[in-house]
Amino acid sequence: xxxxxxxxxxxxxxxxxxxxxxxxxxxxxxxxxxxxxxxxxxxxxxxxxxxxxxxxxxxxxxxxxxxxxxxxxxxxxxxxxxxxxxxxxxxxxxxxxxxxxxxxxxxxxxxxxxxxxxxxxxxxxxxxxxxxxxxxxxxxxxxxxxxxxxxxxxxxxxxxxxxxxxxxxxxxxxxxxxxxxxxxxxxxxxxxxxxxxxxxxxxxxxxxxxxxxxxxxxxxxxxxxxxxxxxxxxxxxxxxxxxxxxxxxxxxxxxxxxxxxxxxxxxxxxxxxxxxxxxxxxxxxxxxxxxxxxxxxxxxxxxxxxxxxxxxxxxxxxxxxxxxxxxxxxxxxxxx
Amino acid sequence: xxxxxxxxxxxxxxxxxxxxxxxxxxxxxxxxxxxxxxxxxxxxxxxxxxxxxxxxxxxxxxxxxxxxxxxxxxxxxxxxxxxxxxxxxxxxxxxxxxxxxxxxxxxxxxxxxxxxxxxxxxxxxxxxxxxxxxxxxxxxxxxxxxxxxxxxxxxxxxxxxxxxxxxxxxxxxxxxxxxxxxxxxxxxxxxxxxxxxxxxxxxxxxxxxxxxxxxxxxxxxxxxxxxxxxxxxxxxxxxxxxxxxxxxxxxxxxxxxxxxxxxxxxxxxxxxxxxxxxxxxxxxxxxxxxxxxxxxxxxxxxxxxxxxxxxxxxxxxxxxxxxxxxxxxxxxxxxxxxxxxxxxxxxxxxxxxxxxxxxxxxxxxxxxxxxxxxxx
Numbered sequence: 045x046x047x048x049x050x051x052x053x054x055x056x057x058x059x060x061x062x063x064x065x066x067x068x069x070x071x072x073x074x075x076x077x078x079x080x081x082x083x084x085x086x087x088x089x090x091x092x093x094x095x096x097x098x099x100x101x102x103x104x105x106x107x108x109x110x111x112x113x114x115x116x117x118x119x120x121x122x123x124x125x126x127x128x129x130x131x132x133x134x135x136x137x138x139x140x141x142x143x144x145x146x147x148x149x150x151x152x153x154x155x156x157x158x159x160x161x162x163x164x165x166x167x168x169x170x171x172x173x174x175x176x177x178x179x180x181x182x183x184x185x186x187x188x189x190x191x192x193x194x195x196x197x198x199x200x201x202x203x204x205x206x207x208x209x210x211x212x213x214x215x216x217x218x219x220x221x222x223x224x225x226x227x228x229x230x231x232x233x234x235x236x237x238x239x240x241x242x243x244x245x246x247x248x249x250x251x252x253x254x255x256x257x258x259x260x261x262x263x264x265x266x267x268x269x270x271x272x273x274x275x276x277x278x279x280x281x282x283x284x285x286x287x288x289x290x291x292x293x294x295x296x297x298x299x300x301x302x303x304x305x306x307x308x309x310x311x312x313x314x315x316x317x318x319x320x321x322x323x324x325x326x327x328x329x330x331x332x333x334x335x336x337x338x339x340x341x342x343x344x345x346x347x348x349x350x351x352x353x354x355x356x357x358x359x360x361x362x363x364x365x366x367x368x369x370x371x372x373x374x375x376x377x378x379x380x
Numbered sequence: 381x382x383x384x385x386x387x388x389x390x391x392x393x394x395x396x397x398x399x400x401x402x403x404x405x406x407x408x409x410x411x412x413x414x415x416x417x418x419x420x421x422x423x424x425x426x427x428x429x430x431x432x433x434x435x436x437x438x439x440x441x442x443x444x445x446x447x448x449x450x451x452x453x454x455x456x457x458x459x460x461x462x463x464x465x466x467x468x469x470x471x472x473x474x475x476x477x478x479x480x481x482x483x484x485x486x487x488x489x490x491x492x493x494x495x496x497x498x499x500x501x502x503x504x505x506x507x508x509x510x511x512x513x514x515x516x517x518x519x520x521x522x523x524x525x526x527x528x529x530x531x532x533x534x535x536x537x538x539x540x541x542x543x544x545x546x547x548x549x550x551x552x553x554x555x556x557x558x559x560x561x562x563x564x565x566x567x568x569x570x571x572x573x574x575x576x577x578x579x580x581x582x583x584x585x586x587x588x589x590x591x592x593x594x595x596x597x598x599x600x601x602x603x604x605x606x607x608x609x610x611x612x613x614x615x616x617x618x619x620x621x622x623x624x625x626x627x628x629x630x631x632x633x634x635x636x637x638x639x640x641x642x643x644x645x646x647x648x649x650x651x652x653x654x655x656x657x658x659x660x661x662x663x664x665x666x667x668x669x670x671x672x673x674x675x676x677x678x679x680x681x682x683x684x685x686x687x688x689x690x691x692x693x694x695x696x697x698x699x700x701x702x703x704x705x706x707x708x709x710x711x712x713x714x715x716x717x718x719x720x721x722x723x724x725x726x727x728x729x730x731x732x733x734x735x736x737x738x739x740x741x742x743x744x745x746x747x748x749x750x751x752x753x754x755x756x
Contacts, residue, residue, distance in 0.1 A: 252667055253517075255660050294524055294668040301522040 120155045120168070127198045132179035135170040138163025141231075142204050143375065145170040146195065148213030148358075149251065149300075151292040152177050157272055158360050161368035166208070166375060171198065173215075175295030177288055188214060188240070188299050189307065192221035199229055208375055209319075210234040212360055213332070214300060217307075220340070223321075224313035232375055233319040235340060236367075237332050237357050239305040246333035248305045252297055262330035265356035272361055305332075314343040321347040322374040326355030326362065381716050381756040383749070384474055385433035385742065386442035386630075387729040388452040389426045392651065393418045399450070404659025406449040406514045419453060425735050426454075427463060432739055433728075434468035436746025440505065442474040442725055447518035451656035458492040465500035473500055474725070476574055476595070477507025480537075481529035482519035487559055489533070490540035494565040502566040505593075507574040508534055510583065513666040524668030527582070529553045541570040576630070579678040581610045582671055588614025588622070595628035595725060598653075598686065598699055601718045604629060606677075608719070628723030629715060632730065633701040634741045635708045635749065645741070646702025647691055648731035653699065654687035705744045709752040716756050724753070 120137025135155060143166040147153065152172040159168055173191060174182035185191060195218065199207060209230050211219030216238025223230045239248060249262055260267075267273055281289060321344045325337040334351060341349040350370055352359050359367045394413040402408040430441050443460040446452035454460055457475045464473055473496065483489050497504040510530050516523045532551045536559075539549070545560030565571050575587040576595045587594040588611035596604040608627060615622045632649040636642035657664070670678070686699065694700045701711045712724055728745075729738045 253660075253662055255662060290667070297522060297667050298524045301524070302520055 120159075120163075120170075125171070125198070125201060127194060127201050130174050130180045130182050130194070132174055132198075133172045133177060136167065138165075138167045140164075140166040141208060141375075142167050142169060143208040143210060144195070144199070144204070146209070146211035146215030146218050147173065147176075148215050149292065149296040150213075151288065153276060153361070156361060156364065158364040158368040158371070161365070162371050162375075165372060169202065169204075169207075171195075173295065175298065176292045181295075183298070185299060187307070188217050189221050189225075191218045191299060192225055196222055196226050196229060205229070206231050208232045208234070210236065210371065211238060212236040213357065214239055214296060214305070216240070217305075217310075220310065220314065220317075221307070223317040223319055224310070227316055227318040230317075230319040232378060233317065233321040233344075234324065234371060234374065235321065236324045236359055237326060237329055238323075238336070238340065239300070239332055240307055240310050241336050241339045241343075242303070242306040242308065243333050243336050244339065245335055248333070248336075249331045250304065251331065252293070252301075263357045264362060265326065265328045265330075265354060266362075270361055271364060276361065311339070311343050314340070315345055317344050317346075319346065320374075320378075322370065323347055323349045324359055324367065324370060325349065325351050326357060326359050327351050327353050328355060329357045331357040381624075381712070381721065381753045382439035382723050383712075383745070383753050384440035384442045384723065384725040385430065385438040385471075385745075386444070386474075386725055386727050387426050387429060387738075388444065388446070388652070388727065389422065389454040390651075390731055391415075391419060391422065391450045391453045392731045393422075394450065396655070399655065404663050405451060405656050406659055407517055407663055408659070409450065411448075413450070414453075422453070426729070427460075427467070429729060429735070429738050429742065430464055431467055432742050433746075434464075434471040436742050437750045438471050438742075438745070439750075440472035440474045440723075440725075441468065442476050444476055445479060446512075447515055449514065449656065451652060458489075458496060461496040461504065462492075462499065465496045465503070468500075471503070472505050473503050474505040474574065475507050476505075476576055476725075477509040479511035479515050480508050480533035481510055481526040482515050482521040483529075483533050486533040486536040486554055487540055487556055487561055490537040491561045491563040493537075493571065494541070494561070494563045497565040497567055497571050498563070502571075504565070504567070504571040505574055506571040507576065508537075509576055510580070510669075513662070513664045513669050516666055516669060517663065522668070523666040525553060526669050527671070531586075538570065541565055574628070577607050580671065580674040581607070581677050582673060584608075584610035585614035585617075587611055588616075588620070589618045591615065591618065591620050591626070593626050593628060593723065595630055595723065597630045598632075600683065600697060601715075604719055624720055624722035627719065627721040628725055629719055629721050630725040630727065631698060631701060631715070633708060633712075633726040633728055634733070634737070635703060635705050635744045636737065636740060637704070637744070639704050639707065641737075642702040642704060642708075642741075643695075645733055645737045646695065646700050648729075648733040649700045649702075649727070650691050650694065651731035652727070653689065653694060657687060705748045708745075709749045712749065712753055713756060716753075 120135045123134045123136055124131050125134050137155060145168055152170060172179040174180055206229060209219045216235040217240030219233060220235055220238055220240050223233050251259055323337050323340045325334045327334060337349045341347045352363055355362050391414060393415060398413060399405050399409050433441055441464055443454060443457045445454055445457040447455060457478055461473045461475050478489060493504060493506050510526055513523060516526060532553050536549050536554055540561050547559050549556045549559055574593040574595060575583060576597050577583050578597050578599060584594060584607045594611045596607050612622050634642055634645045636645055695702060698715060701708055715724060728741060
């Protein structure tokens with residue numbers, strides 16, 4: 045939605061629009077604190093850009109407007125949410141039951157094409173993990189199980205009792221851990237090329253051992269076929285984006301170094317998961333071998349595995365339309 | 381100024397073309413090219429050379445440690461120090477150094493260094509290093525924790541040496557409930573501690589604050605001066621005065637009876653400036669290993685990398701000194717004047733430099749260079 049239109053809409057419901065592009069996350073947090081819950085500080089961000097880039101914000105104009113029901117714009121909003129002392133950035137957009145989306149090692153890539161489609165029927169919450177992007181650091185974390193506990197806490201903070209949960213790569217591993225820790229919090233579970241299990245025959249590629257260009261070749265099967273290639277990879281990163289990419293890699297190393305990308309205890313807990321689960325994999329995944337998809341399918345009590353042919357480690361952007369259809373179909377079967 | 385003899389104990393007995401086929405000689409070059417028969421002879425030879433350096437009057441013998449690389453098959457600095465503790469008489473044993481962040485048992489490290497100090501009669505200089513990334517890969521130690529582990533490992537070793545046991549240690553990375561090492565150093569309160577540097581301002585500041593001897597490795601005078609400034613900044617913070625005895629510098633050096641022979645021998649050092657450092661950045665500085673400050677410093681300060689310099693440039697810029705004894709002494713004196721250091725560490729054997737050349741260089745250094753330096 046254009047800022048002008050949003051500004052008008054905001055006025056209709058007693059909100060005042062402020063330009064928050066110059067505000068650092070700390071200041072936004074103060075703005076939020078000053079207005080107390082449930083005030084939302086909303087950045088309208090440019091799709092596909094890092095969340096730290098900022099945008100226009102909405103804030104409540106007077107205490108008298110406390111009962112305003114805030115519209116969820118079609119364009120996602122960005123909120124800064126404090127989970128304990130750790131503030132993270134969260135993209136929120138769409139209409140319908142909540143779907144929590146946990147990103148992979150590459151970080152939060154913004155409001156992606158597949159999300160726009162799924163958001164027609166679901167409210168997507170896409171947080172940026174601590175230590176990634178513009179979210180606070182949490183250097184005390186040691187592993188993905190810590191991140192899983194963090195997101196269960198996040199659900200409490202957001203007052204989301206039960207959600208659908210989708211995670212990609214290390215976000216998928218996080219989602220699987222969450223589902224073993226608190227099965228009742230998860231309605232339907234979607235794991236996209238998750239790490240977390242030790243392959244029985246192959247190996248998970250050591251992503252820290254290769255230069256970025258070589259790693260990219262292992263990650264994506266055919267960059268030319270990616271519909272969003274221009275917005276995602278069409279130009280060299282700015283210094284700020286390069287810094288964020290480095291920070292993302294450091295946090296990934298912090299959480300996954302040893303044992304590398306798996307939890308030897310996870311297979312023993314997966315049978316606890318009650319959620320119907322869809323496991324999605326690219327046949328040509330050069331990072332996490334597709335055999336891990338078979339392992340997840342076997343260990344999870346209610347899982348189905350969908351393997352996309354001619355697809356690498358990023359089905360979400362390599363095959364966004366097919367991916368969105370799979371996700372929507374799986375989530376909507378519940379209501380059908 | 382004191383002179384130290386150092387060999388990396390290379391294993392360069394393989395066809396170079398084979399090494400060129402891999403992304404790096406480190407980590408990637410298969411150890412099927414390692415020859416136990418050659419290494420058996422080499423170890424004896426290298427130890428003989430260290431002993432000759434002791435007899436020639438070198439003030440110190442420096443040993444180091446690397447892993448998964450033909451450039452250095454000294455895989456345990458403490459083991460070599462233990463051998464030299466018994467087979468040499470006078471020279472200090474400069475262990476530069478133990479790679480602290482990759483250690484899982486600092487208590488054992490404290491014991492081993494103490495044992496070398498005892499056997500040598502108190503000659504150990506105990507260097508602590510963070511290591512290049514290759515060693516983090518070798519140990520599969522998370523590079524994100526490198527600096528934290530370096531500092532905590534250091535703290536625990538120092539506590540082992542200075543605090544009566546038994547005591548308990550429960551830090552972030554190291555946990556020991558019953559620490560009581562029955563092996564303590566002869567030198568009190570503990571062996572002098574040395575720290576090398578190439579790019580990290582934090583390490584220089586930290587070493588200055590702690591009062592440790594700080595030694596930049598193979599950098600330009602300009603970079604060395606900048607690092608010494610960081611060192612002085614740390615020393616000032618702690619109220620310490622910096623004397624030349626706290627500053628060292630490492631270069632490559634060989635001497636011979638003629639300038640032509642010395643220059644021919646000096647060419648062997650080029651291998652360690654380029655081929656042995658070739659490889660992806662991820663091998664040498666994996667993610668999280670380097671702070672932002674160190675990365676910026678490295679980018680700004682380096683100029684042309686060593687691998688891009690010709691042999692002549694390396695000689696002109698004092699990375700390599702290769703000349704007759706008199707000329708070598710003059711060049712060392714220049715280094716002393718430029719940097720105000722008290723210790724000059726000589727990487728004095730490399731690559732395929734043969735035993736006879738190495739021994740003659742040691743002998744000539746002993747006859748005229750070491751006495752000349754002692755006067756500085």
